[in-house]
Amino acid sequence: MSKELLKIENLKTYFDTWAGVVKAVDGISLEVEEGETLGLVGESGSGKTVTALSVLRIVPRPGKIVDGRILYRGENLLEKKENEMQKIRGKEIAYIFQDPATSLNPVFSIASQLIEVIRRHQNVGKQEAIEKAIELLRLVEIPDPKIRIRDYPHQLSGGMKQRMAVARALSCQPSLLLADEPTTNLDVTIQAQILGLMKNLKKKLGMSMVLITHDMGIVADMADRITVLYAGRVCESASTITIFYSPMHPYTEALLTAVPHLAIKREKLAVIPGTIPNLIEPPSGCRFHPRCKYARATCSEIVPPLEEIEPEHYVACLRAKEIAIRSPLES
Amino acid sequence: MIKYIIRRLLYLIPLFFGILILVFAASRMAGDPVQLMTGLNPHITAEAKQQLREYYGLDKPLYYQFLVYVWKLFNVDLGNAYAIRGGLPVTTLIGQYIWETFKLQLAGLFLSLTISIPIGIISAKKQYSKLDVSVTTTSLLGTCIPVFYMGIIAIIVFSYYLGWLPPFGAHSLFPERYPFGNYMLDELWHMALPTAVLTFALLAPVVLLVRSSMLEVLRQDYILAARASGLSERTVIYKHALRNALIPVVTYIGLYFGGVLAGAPITETVFNWPGVGRLFVEATRRLDFPVIMGITVMITMMTLFANLITDLTYAYIDPRIRLE
Numbered sequence: 096m097s098k099e100l101l102k103i104e105n106l107k108t109y110f111d112t113w114a115g116v117v118k119a120v121d122g123i124s125l126e127v128e129e130g131e132t133l134g135l136v137g138e139s140g141s142g143k144t145v146t147a148l149s150v151l152r153i154v155p156r157p158g159k160i161v162d163g164r165i166l167y168r169g170e171n172l173l174e175k176k177e178n179e180m181q182k183i184r185g186k187e188i189a190y191i192f193q194d195p196a197t198s199l200n201p202v203f204s205i206a207s208q209l210i211e212v213i214r215r216h217q218n219v220g221k222q223e224a225i226e227k228a229i230e231l232l233r234l235v236e237i238p239d240p241k242i243r244i245r246d247y248p249h250q251l252s253g254g255m256k257q258r259m260a261v262a263r264a265l266s267c268q269p270s271l272l273l274a275d276e277p278t279t280n281l282d283v284t285i286q287a288q289i290l291g292l293m294k295n296l297k298k299k300l301g302m303s304m305v306l307i308t309h310d311m312g313i314v315a316d317m318a319d320r321i322t323v324l325y326a327g328r329v330c331e332s333a334s335t336i337t338i339f340y341s342p343m344h345p346y347t348e349a350l351l352t353a354v355p356h357l358a359i360k361r362e363k364l365a366v367i368p369g370t371i372p373n374l375i376e377p378p379s380g381c382r383f384h385p386r387c388k389y390a391r392a393t394c395s396e397i398v399p400p401l402e403e404i405e406p407e408h409y410v411a412c413l414r415a416k417e418i419a420i421r422s423p424l425e426s
Numbered sequence: 427m428i429k430y431i432i433r434r435l436l437y438l439i440p441l442f443f444g445i446l447i448l449v450f451a452a453s454r455m456a457g458d459p460v461q462l463m464t465g466l467n468p469h470i471t472a473e474a475k476q477q478l479r480e481y482y483g484l485d486k487p488l489y490y491q492f493l494v495y496v497w498k499l500f501n502v503d504l505g506n507a508y509a510i511r512g513g514l515p516v517t518t519l520i521g522q523y524i525w526e527t528f529k530l531q532l533a534g535l536f537l538s539l540t541i542s543i544p545i546g547i548i549s550a551k552k553q554y555s556k557l558d559v560s561v562t563t564t565s566l567l568g569t570c571i572p573v574f575y576m577g578i579i580a581i582i583v584f585s586y587y588l589g590w591l592p593p594f595g596a597h598s599l600f601p602e603r604y605p606f607g608n609y610m611l612d613e614l615w616h617m618a619l620p621t622a623v624l625t626f627a628l629l630a631p632v633v634l635l636v637r638s639s640m641l642e643v644l645r646q647d648y649i650l651a652a653r654a655s656g657l658s659e660r661t662v663i664y665k666h667a668l669r670n671a672l673i674p675v676v677t678y679i680g681l682y683f684g685g686v687l688a689g690a691p692i693t694e695t696v697f698n699w700p701g702v703g704r705l706f707v708e709a710t711r712r713l714d715f716p717v718i719m720g721i722t723v724m725i726t727m728m729t730l731f732a733n734l735i736t737d738l739t740y741a742y743i744d745p746r747i748r749l750e
């Protein structure tokens with residue numbers, strides 16, 4: 096078994112708003128091993144982005160990490176000073192945003208935004224930084240890198256912008272890449288190109304990756320392991336094959352049923368009934384109980400703990416063993 | 427970039443002529459210039475009036491007079507004042523007063539920007555802190571007080587009660603009594619009060635503008651992305667955020683600059699400051715149309731020029747405009 100690179104234990108990140116405390120991340124635990132890709136899935140609003148921002152400790156106000164440990168190479172990031180974190184961000188752990196249109200600063204050229212990060216973390220002169228930046232653009236397969244590097248973000252297409260954002264994230268060869276829905280805002284062909292590129296680069300640079308998405312199709316293709324989130328908590332965590340072929344959590348089952356191209360054989364595309372709960376006063380007990388078709392009275396009373404039901408297969412469901420879910424893929 | 431400048435310049439030409447026509451028409455609607463010139467002289471004969479009319483070209487058709495006015499304008503000739511300072515050329519008059527106006531306004535603008543931009547940034551960085559709440563409250567109050575009122579209060583407090591600063595004028599009347607020994611220091615001493623009032627008047631709105639614009643920018647993904655890249659807080663705020671946050675501030679300053687001369691009459695009257703603002707008030711009181719028109723034309727040119735500078739600054743800050 097390989098070594099773990101990132102281990103999150105019982106992370107809680109709350110937003111103290113006028114309306115009340117939004118418990119966006121409420122006790123999440125997960126692990127990323129060296130060299131692996133972890134798929135972090137869940138509906139929109141389930142706390143994926145907040146989890147990733149917590150790792151870098153850049154949760155915007157009024158968000159605050161209130162509990163837990165985030166171990167990176169065995170060291171708790173929550174105990175580090177701000178200037179120590181600055182040396183980790185972008186250098187050890189990099190982040191790619193969902194929307195390439197807004198994640199590049201519109202008033203600075205690509206060159207300036209790349210050089211800035213390179214020079215922040217590496218002791219190189221300006222000329223050397225420019226050469227490194229051009230090399231990066233080659234790496235992310237941008238044509239005419241010497242010309243494109245002088246462009247400003249608004250001069251590039253969405254796909255090109257995301258390549259630039261990938262280049263910036265990879266500029267200091269991070270060990271861990273947090274990719275937050277990196278292709279959600281791109282059209283399908285570009286999506287495939289960017290995912291292919293990321294897969295290659297991951298292998299080439301030997302990084303680990305947390306791939307955040309709400310699209311089961313993408314993780315099927317990219318991830319080694321999957322952690323499923325629901326309303327700020329982990330439902331299930333296992334290898335990709337296990338999640339797809341022998342899921343044990345009702346929410347995972349519902350997610351799989353809702354995947355378009357996995358459901359092709361089925362009569363119609365299922366959608367998960369109900370909406371994601373209010374995180375200020377979340378449902379008691381199991382947070383999924385208002386939408387769960389297996390729910391019993393106890394489900395609204397007891398919080399299901401995340402248990403290792405089989406080796407390397409973690410599930411947080413009170414009835415996991417008795418309901419014996421069959422994978423929607425096999426029907 | 428050069429193409430952009432040329433386009434902006436070409437766009438200014440029709441605007442300028444449009445305004446010129448309006449100003450010219452308005453001045454003629456005010457009445458017969460000869461009547462205005464000679465109104466105080468009961469002994470003037472109809473014959474003399476006719477001679478004056480011919481002398482000033484007022485017997486020619488209106489469009490012809492307008493063309494003459496424009497032609498003279500191109501030769502930096504705005505005609506002579508009817509009566510102010512014995513009928514000096516308007517350009518000479520403006521030349522004598524304009525620097526005093528600029529001195530005051532530029533000093534006020536410069537001081538208020540150097541104070542308000544950092545305050546606005548800090549206030550936004552510490553949103554809802556005690557500091558932010560007091561800055562915001564004070565600024566909101568500040569925006570409610572009109573300049574002339576602030577000016578009068580300042581004179582009462584600092585000149586009348588405390589006696590620290592002179593209440594009006596740009597210089598002591600008698601050079602041998604300069605309290606600080608020389609002309610420069612004497613002028614600075616006189617400038618202090620009006621400059622302070624102008625600075626305060628501009629401070630409040632710019633603080634609020636910088637703060638709100640900064641808050642807006644700080645919420646953007648590219649700021650989070652800059653943080654996620656490990657950049658220092660200083661680089662994130664003063665490089666990535668500020669450059670974007672200043673875009674609306676530039677507009678405001680541009681508009682303000684356009685309005686500087688329009689606002690000058692009030693400050694300059696309150697402090698009896700010898701600038702074009704006060705000249706304008708005097709000209710209005712005496713219906714001295716060449717002076718009124720000359721100053722209006724100059725205000726127009728200044729406003730258009732300020733617009734041009736604003737556009738260029740925009741283009742400098744924001745590549746989306748520069749490269750369209």
Ligand SMILES: Nc1ncnc2c1ncn2[C@@H]1O[C@H](COP(=O)(O)OP(=O)(O)O)[C@@H](O)[C@H]1O
Pocket residue numbers: 110112117119137138139140141142143144145146155156157158374
């Ligand atoms: N700035 C914020 N203020 C208040 N609540 C927030 C803020 N940012 C995120 N949240 C809340 O955190 C929850 C999780 O958000 P997020 O992590 O962005 O979800 P995901 O990335 O899974 O779509 C959401 O319910 C959202 O309302």
Ligand code: SF4
Pocket residue numbers: 344345346381382383384385387388389390391394399411412413414415
């Ligand atoms: S604990 Fe109960 S409500 Fe929650 S997923 Fe399991 S069966 Fe459904």
Ligand SMILES: [Mg+2]
Pocket residue numbers: 140143144145193275276
């Ligand atoms: Mg998200």
